[in-house]
Amino acid sequence: MASRQGQLDEKAVTGLVAEAAAAPSMHNAQPWRFRYLTGERVLMLRGDPERAIPHSDPDNRALHIGCGAALFNLRVAAAHADFVAQTRLLPEPGDPLALAAVQLADADADADADAEGVRDQDLARLHPAIRQRHTSRHPFAEKDVPEDVRATLRDAAEREGAVLLFPGPWHAETVLDLIRDAESRDTLEPDANEDLARWTRLGPEADTAVDGVPEYAFGPRKRDGKAPVRDFAGRRPVADRGTTTFEYTPHLALLSTPGDGPADWLRAGQALERVLLEATLADLATSLTSHALEDRALRLLARDPGSGAGQVQMVLRLGYGPRGPATPRRPVRDVLEIV
Incomplete structure (x- = not known):
């Protein structure tokens, strides 16, 4: 998914953000925005105040949780695509809506298992579940979870x-x-x-x-x-x-x-x-x-x-029961800016 110059192309970045945006959020408000800094290969995750829920979430706690879920999906999608996502939370102390900065590097096939440049196989294993996971508001069976x-x-x-x-x-x-x-x-x-x-x-x-x-x-x-x-x-x-x-x-x-x-x-x-x-x-x-x-x-x-x-x-x-239907998602062009 990387170009010959080692840069992530627009299609690759769009795909990563689409996977991130499949995350759950309170009332499916999808309170996130992404900005990709091409030269630095950094994806910035921001909270979107226009999608805050002031009565039910007055301190933006749920907004942060939803954005955190999107951040985890991004990490999983990056691992699946053979990238290493190095994440910093709250990277700009003066900007409370700057929630995370994700540096995307190519996985090094020759790296040691403990090295920073190695792909996280355990994260990649979770990738199929991103699109399978849905919130279910249906009855579940009276059956214990093992x-x-x-x-x-x-x-x-x-x-x-x-x-x-x-x-x-x-x-x-x-x-x-x-x-x-x-x-x-x-x-x-x-x-x-x-x-x-x-x-x-x-x-x-x-x-x-x-x-x-x-x-x-x-x-x-x-x-x-x-x-x-x-x-x-x-x-x-x-x-x-x-x-x-x-x-x-x-x-x-x-x-x-x-x-x-x-x-x-x-x-x-x-x-x-x-x-x-x-x-x-x-x-x-x-x-x-x-x-x-x-x-x-x-x-x-x-x-x-x-x-x-x-x-x-x-x-x-x-x-154990029906997983429920997929809920709608905003087009990636509405939540991603590439500069």
Whole structure:
């Protein structure tokens, strides 16, 4: 994919960014922009303030997590294409929206396994899952996730500086209670509906959307069960949607980081996507909820009651069931500038 002069061509860079932009983000807002510096072979990742979600994400925590997930996809795509991605987080201290700088170098086939110029085979292995991973808002089977799969997912989070905890029954019920509390709170706050109205796509708009959550990805309404699934329709009618029973024992995982600042959020996003890609390769369906984490006071209550340590950044729901449909993505030309 590199030119004879050793420069990444436009097609190669476009392909890398297309893979990066397949990442999940809150309400599928896709809050990222990329700028490729041709002479330096550096891709700059920036947060896009126009795609911030001020009510649900007032401190841009979710924006950073989404951009971190895109950054991890970029690293995977680069490894698959025989490039080495050397990443610096928050490279410009005076610019809080400059989130990462990624130096792209050609992999050296003769490099030692521990050398910086060697392709990361473990990242490249995850590449097929980038396009297979979709958020599923459908019921999952009442079936346990095997311990060896859980161990793989815990290791994936640890590799990116995060911790993945599978809560016990009491802790899981506490988290579900927090999610229900958050849902009830939103019904009483008119501003909460503004975010949903902006980022959901109903009727003919769903067929042409390039962002947001289209109605075909809402999944059925929950008639019963305890699975934490945000209802993007709210009180608005959606044709042919139906209702069904979800699992009564949802399998939850909590992704935590030691701190709770911008660098931690970016690491959380990378860890989240690594976990999701590993889960996809293990034939697990996944969905995410940050409902109980959008308020910092509730977020503290979601922590492991045993250790009381760490900052919970995302609640994952894992299981066996339909993966859900692909959601739309913006054209790469709208998120990438090459200079």
